[in-house]
Amino acid sequence: MDELIIAVARSAGLSTEQAALAVAAVLRFFTARLPSSLVGELHARLATRDGTDPSSSERPPK
Numbered sequence: 416m417d418e419l420i421i422a423v424a425r426s427a428g429l430s431t432e433q434a435a436l437a438v439a440a441v442l443r444f445f446t447a448r449l450p451s452s453l454v455g456e457l458h459a460r461l462a463t464r465d466g467t468d469p470s471s472s473e474r475p476p477k
Contacts (some may be wrong), residue, residue, distance in 0.1 A: 416461050 416438070424434035442463070446454050 416463055419461060 420431055420434045420438055423429065423437055424431050427434065427437070429437065442457070442461075445457060449457075
């Protein structure tokens, strides 16, 4: 997950906190619209904490 947040931060010129919020928003969007099996796979591949909001996890410093 940290790798994705860092990539978003660098690509968009955001702080890691802002990028984490953006990633969390996208994951919430996918969670609401994709089948649960796909959402589970996505969370597993991103290594989120049991599908929790990534903005609440530890993030690397800016």
